[in-house]
Amino acid sequence: MTDSKNLGKGSSITRREALAGGAIVLGAIATKPLSAAPTTSHSTVPKTVLDPLIERPGQLGTPRSRRDGPLKVKGGARYAAEHHLKDMTYAALVFSTIARGSISEIDSRDAETSPGVVLVMTHLNAPRMGAPEPFLATPTGASGSSHPVMQDAEVFWNGQPIAVVLAETQEQADRAARLIQITYQAKTSVTRFSEAKQLETVATFGGEKLQTVRGDADAALEAAPVKIDVSFSSPRHNHNQIEPHAVTVAWQGKTLRMYDCNQGLSLTAATIAKVFGIEPAQVHVSAEFVGGSFGGKTLWQYHIVAAAAAKLSGRPVRMNVTREGVFRMCGGRAPTEQRVALGADKDGRLKALIHTGFTPKIQQNAMTEPFIEATQRLYSSETARIEVRAAHMDMLSNTFMRAPGSAVGTYALETAMDELAEKLTIDPIELRLRNEPDVDPTNGKRFSQRGLVQAYQMGAERFGWIPRKGQRLGRREGEWLVGTGVASAYYPHYHFPGGAARVTITADGKLLVELAAHEQGVGAATTTAIIAAKRFGIDFEDVEVRYGDSLLPGSHPAGGSQQTASIGATILAANTAMIAELAKIAPQGTPWAGLSSTGLTTVRAGIALTERPSVHIGYKELLARAGLQAITIEADAATPTAAETWSMHSYGAVFCEARVNADTRELRVSRVTGVYDCGKILNAKTAASQFRGGIIMSLGLAMMEETQFDERTGRIINASMAEYHMPVHLDVPLIDVAWTDIPDPHAPTGARGVGEISMNGASAALANAVYDATGKRVRDLPITLDKLMV
Amino acid sequence: MELFTYERAHNPEAAVIAGAPSRAKFLGGGTNLVDLMREGIERPSALVDVTGLSQTIVETAEGGLLIGAAASNAAVAEHRLVRNRYPALSRAILAGASAQIRNMATVGGNILQRTRCRYFYDVNGARCNKRDPGQGCDAIGGFNRYHAVLGTSSHCIATHPSDMCIPLVAFDAIVHLAANGGSRSIKLAELHRDPGDTPQIETALDPGELITAIELPPLALARRSAYRKVRDRASYAFALISVAAALHVDDNRVTDVRLALGGVAHKPWRALIAERALVGQPATYDTFLAAARAELRAAQTQRDNAFKPELAARTIAAVLRTLAEEQA
Amino acid sequence: MPIIINGHDVAAPADPRVSLLDLLRERLDLTGTKKGCNQGACGACTVLIDGQRKLSCLSLAVQCDGHDITTIEAISEVDSLHPLQAAFIETDGFQCGYCTPGQIMSGIALRGEMQRGAPSHVTPRLEDVPEASNEEIRERMSGNICRCGANNGIIEAISSYVRGTL
Structure with a gap:
């Protein structure tokens, strides 16, 4: 599985070219989801060559502590707002209080004369800037929306930044910002979902329609002997990373220097460059540590405001976005209204699968909450009608939040499946097994690797699942009603193009890997070192990884659970390139000299003949004999193509035990088991943490989370961590996680990604457990106690 | 935050002199006031730090307890005599906020904390009669899950967020006050008020008046007291409703009872209707529930809090049932 | 001063x-x-x-x-770790690391509170010395929110520290 045709040096150029060459293609969604029936001819499927790395014993999967652990536990890791620049000013933002209209007057006189104030910037004096390109709308877009930033008097949402104050201290800036008086001319706005739905359109996500139609699902539902037809709703959610968004900015000569919290460095640099009409290389963004991202640490207006204010004032700017400011300016998950209708024969085989619904978005982004993704893959059904319709509202940009779409989509689908199982008097796991597809139900492709059945088998044993046939097994323990539930998890395998890295072997035989990857808690440096050590046949301790800087090679967005896959493909390409270079420096006449990368392999801290591994020479000796201090290559990852041929997705089975207080109906979770099928697990320790983290956020989604959007004004009401509830330690039980660990034969290193799948499944498993305990189906999230009282 | 002067008071006399100017404020642990200042809701010109005043917890001559207003919430909850004699008070404090906040917050500050109504907090984006009298109330018709159902008015439906105050009103606590002109004592139950048409006036305190201590009268009944807080997550959240209760049962009949509710009103709500209905009645769940429902009969609910009267009634009945079982 | x-x-x-x-x-x-x-x-x-x-x-x-x-x-020298810091690394009690210093400081103080017998909301009987149960530690740490969901590791590290088993 070596492919040299995409190798190239000077990766910063090839990377830009790669990005400019075509739209960002979402690996799994780039396929055509509209096919009416399975069509792929299996005879055309190329032969699979397993990545030899997967077969080698040792390092992959070994639990390893995070490399940045000592720094983080000592408080020594520096985040965006912790870089001090000389002559730095502090910024405070003013947000709009109307949903749509224009600013008719700004009175900033008191603010300008307030002590310590350096600058008041509004649309009246902001530099002229281009509109930022939204993520997925263009190949390099990174922005939450395409709204121009302080370029005119228009107001597009309640909470839009409309003025910024720079002052010598944060206290002075905050005080002055409160003195700015704004007068508005309000326009008619659409802030009610019910009103917005009147203006519906079919939605797209990643350039594809969010629609699958197979046969006549409505007729099949009508004719099915057993059916359910239920409606769901889910509210808005916010990421609530504990680190609020922040950036520290300075113009240094012709370079815009930004210390940021960011999960898409290269895209951010490219987008900001266009806004200011400069070259991408002139925007230097770094983010060595990011205090949580979950899809929300992308490019928002505050970046551009800070950079513009720094330009206008001629001074560096520290922009600490307040917690309220994060809620006003940085989007979250859109709400949904969903219908799931399932028709089955008496044996539980699905005849009709209908999953449709509405979600709001803004006109200025390319993001529609794709809540049908799991439904397109999980189960076979003779007919299907699966569709999302989006409605435009005047509101803060909706955006990507951990497991976009599927987090709330699986809630609906998987509680509906539970309901169907009950009606069929079939165990809910058995119902899933009876609808296990042979090929991808939406496009007919063969599964690259699918282990949902294994996940259920492992999970049922670990959890002690008691099969049921339509009856509730809930019991009473003292004042608590106790029940158990189960649900499937699903997440697509994404793999964005643009991965690149610079790799150096030094005279002491050590390896340096440099790439623009991100560390927002995933353990990227550790996992990269694990992959590189294995690939280059070197000790883990001898690999250094540098990341978190836009000047480093490659685009490795930490989204879609794909960064690790991207890094895996990049290290593979770098390995191939390095072998070629090493073959070149091998002395003439030695067995390795002039061989191609297919003839050589990297093992035992050196290269060896692929066919005769005992014919080996160490890196140290190679470099010494060539008289080199170091050898460096840059390589671009091969364009990901596996998903064009294979159905590549991750699956899981989640089990939950719920306790509902008999008097007050308070809901507590006492046990969870999650088993995931995500290909090969590269670091058992950090992967387990990712799984648990997603489960906890999914439980939060089920039990308590809601961004309260006041439809009268389009304003978010609970813009606070005190009133936006997320799980605290006492809400979180010990969580049992496991994985099938079956390598995906078509993913480099065999890994598909682990960051998001556990955000799915746990919420539905909990809801099903609540039903088992109480006999109540709650279809409107969150499952608060009042909904269990009626 | 507006600029202010800061000084520390070393005794109550100096505090009330420093606190006399109209825009002066007493500062306790800061857990509420500093936040309100940062939000632009409170704009004092002077802060008088009273955390150095009395933090002592001592037994009174009558056998009650006198708690200095500067005592931290944590110190009160942990105190042996409080745990033994007024367990509901310990429980209520421990159910409130977080360990860090309980270490900071003072007794005086807890009593005078202001509502967490989000419309009250949204200085620029929402109307609030409490913040700007006459402006209107956006909580009515908005998100009001946490809002009041008893004693509300068309001007305000905010709740008082304290846990600590709920058992205190149930136990007839007395508040000791000092002012430039002298000192006085009032019942805690008379300190907070219903919103009426002046929700901006939250207490019976005169301008510049300082809480110096809280006094718990001797109350044997309180030894068998409990506090139950119902909230949207397991910890670190304000109450949807809470119940402080003390009960004495003799020969399966209620001989004495104290009941107060949190999360239902603009003030800690003493449930006198239920108390009267219970005395002399059989100590059964049905009696408890009926009395609780009688207390909640006057409830007026909003869009999001229609569940509260029933939740309150069930919780009261459950707490009383537990207390009765412990005496059976 | x-x-x-x-x-x-x-x-x-x-x-x-x-x-x-x-x-x-x-x-x-x-x-x-x-x-x-x-x-x-x-x-x-x-x-x-x-x-x-x-x-x-x-x-x-x-x-x-x-x-x-x-x-x-x-709480530790430049080139060393406090036992609780080491425990956090061992139990993987963090991801992004942003809430971590607060969790650790909270955990250090928590041990002192338990040692002097301070009760918590979930302590079964107010008159007893609380035991370092999983539930006790979780309640006492609930004022420190971890959004990454490293809760299990955090509680494991602090439980070991409080029980003196590090």
């Missing part, structure tokens, strides 16, 4: 609006103490004031005059 921060005398800022948190982060470059919500709702800014865990975001720096402040930077 000065503020004593990690054993060093620091003059209170002239501007009384400055919080202890902003004094640490913006004026003393002690950025290990984190700002999560700046309103007492997350616990990321937890420090020890006279040995008690408190929130530096809601503490005015001027109020700390004469008081002893300990931050994450002072």
Whole structure:
């Protein structure tokens, strides 16, 4: 599985070219989801060559502590707002209080004369800037929306930044910002979902329609002997990373220097460059540590405001976005209204699968909450009608939040499946097994690797699942009603193009890997070192990884659970390139000299003949004999193509035990088991943490989370961590996680990604457990106690 | 935050002199006031730090307890005599906020904390009669899950967020006050008020008046007291409703009872209707529930809090049932 | 009187609006103490004031005059780890690391609270010395929110520390 045709040096150029060459293609969604029936001819499927790395014993999967652990536990890791620049000013933002209209007057006189104030910037004096390109709308877009930033008097949402104050201290800036008086001319706005739905359109996500139609699902539902037809709703959610968004900015000569919290460095640099009409290389963004991202640490207006204010004032700017400011300016998950209708024969085989619904978005982004993704893959059904319709509202940009779409989509689908199982008097796991597809139900492709059945088998044993046939097994323990539930998890395998890295072997035989990857808690440096050590046949301790800087090679967005896959493909390409270079420096006449990368392999801290591994020479000796201090290559990852041929997705089975207080109906979770099928697990320790983290956020989604959007004004009401509830330690039980660990034969290193799948499944498993305990189906999230009282 | 002067008071006399100017404020642990200042809701010109005043917890001559207003919430909850004699008070404090906040917050500050109504907090984006009298109330018709159902008015439906105050009103606590002109004592139950048409006036305190201590009268009944807080997550959240209760049962009949509710009103709500209905009645769940429902009969609910009267009634009945079982 | 921060005398800022948190982060470059919500709702800014865990975001720096402040930077030497810090690495009690210093400071103070027998909301009987059960530790740590969901590792590390089994 070596492919040299995409190798190239000077990766910063090839990377830009790669990005400019075509739209960002979402690996799994780039396929055509509209096919009416399975069509792929299996005879055309190329032969699979397993990545030899997967077969080698040792390092992959070994639990390893995070490399940045000592720094983080000592408080020594520096985040965006912790870089001090000389002559730095502090910024405070003013947000709009109307949903749509224009600013008719700004009175900033008191603010300008307030002590310590350096600058008041509004649309009246902001530099002229281009509109930022939204993520997925263009190949390099990174922005939450395409709204121009302080370029005119228009107001597009309640909470839009409309003025910024720079002052010598944060206290002075905050005080002055409160003195700015704004007068508005309000326009008619659409802030009610019910009103917005009147203006519906079919939605797209990643350039594809969010629609699958197979046969006549409505007729099949009508004719099915057993059916359910239920409606769901889910509210808005916010990421609530504990680190609020922040950036520290300075113009240094012709370079815009930004210390940021960011999960898409290269895209951010490219987008900001266009806004200011400069070259991408002139925007230097770094983010060595990011205090949580979950899809929300992308490019928002505050970046551009800070950079513009720094330009206008001629001074560096520290922009600490307040917690309220994060809620006003940085989007979250859109709400949904969903219908799931399932028709089955008496044996539980699905005849009709209908999953449709509405979600709001803004006109200025390319993001529609794709809540049908799991439904397109999980189960076979003779007919299907699966569709999302989006409605435009005047509101803060909706955006990507951990497991976009599927987090709330699986809630609906998987509680509906539970309901169907009950009606069929079939165990809910058995119902899933009876609808296990042979090929991808939406496009007919063969599964690259699918282990949902294994996940259920492992999970049922670990959890002690008691099969049921339509009856509730809930019991009473003292004042608590106790029940158990189960649900499937699903997440697509994404793999964005643009991965690149610079790799150096030094005279002491050590390896340096440099790439623009991100560390927002995933353990990227550790996992990269694990992959590189294995690939280059070197000790883990001898690999250094540098990341978190836009000047480093490659685009490795930490989204879609794909960064690790991207890094895996990049290290593979770098390995191939390095072998070629090493073959070149091998002395003439030695067995390795002039061989191609297919003839050589990297093992035992050196290269060896692929066919005769005992014919080996160490890196140290190679470099010494060539008289080199170091050898460096840059390589671009091969364009990901596996998903064009294979159905590549991750699956899981989640089990939950719920306790509902008999008097007050308070809901507590006492046990969870999650088993995931995500290909090969590269670091058992950090992967387990990712799984648990997603489960906890999914439980939060089920039990308590809601961004309260006041439809009268389009304003978010609970813009606070005190009133936006997320799980605290006492809400979180010990969580049992496991994985099938079956390598995906078509993913480099065999890994598909682990960051998001556990955000799915746990919420539905909990809801099903609540039903088992109480006999109540709650279809409107969150499952608060009042909904269990009626 | 507006600029202010800061000084520390070393005794109550100096505090009330420093606190006399109209825009002066007493500062306790800061857990509420500093936040309100940062939000632009409170704009004092002077802060008088009273955390150095009395933090002592001592037994009174009558056998009650006198708690200095500067005592931290944590110190009160942990105190042996409080745990033994007024367990509901310990429980209520421990159910409130977080360990860090309980270490900071003072007794005086807890009593005078202001509502967490989000419309009250949204200085620029929402109307609030409490913040700007006459402006209107956006909580009515908005998100009001946490809002009041008893004693509300068309001007305000905010709740008082304290846990600590709920058992205190149930136990007839007395508040000791000092002012430039002298000192006085009032019942805690008379300190907070219903919103009426002046929700901006939250207490019976005169301008510049300082809480110096809280006094718990001797109350044997309180030894068998409990506090139950119902909230949207397991910890670190304000109450949807809470119940402080003390009960004495003799020969399966209620001989004495104290009941107060949190999360239902603009003030800690003493449930006198239920108390009267219970005395002399059989100590059964049905009696408890009926009395609780009688207390909640006057409830007026909003869009999001229609569940509260029933939740309150069930919780009261459950707490009383537990207390009765412990005496059976 | 000065503020004593990690054993060093620091003059209170002239501007009384400055919080202890902003004094640490913006004026003393002690950025290990984190700002999560700046309103007492997350616990990321937890420090020890006279040995008690408190929130530096809601503490005015001027109020700390004469008081002893300990931050994450002072609980271990440059090249060593406090036992609880080492335990966090071992149990993987963090992901992004942003809430971590607050969790650790909170955990250190928690042990002292348990040792002196302070009860918590979930302590079964107020008159008993609380046991370091999983539920006790979870309740006592609930003022420190971890959004990454490293909760199990955090509680495991602190439980071991409180039980003295590190």
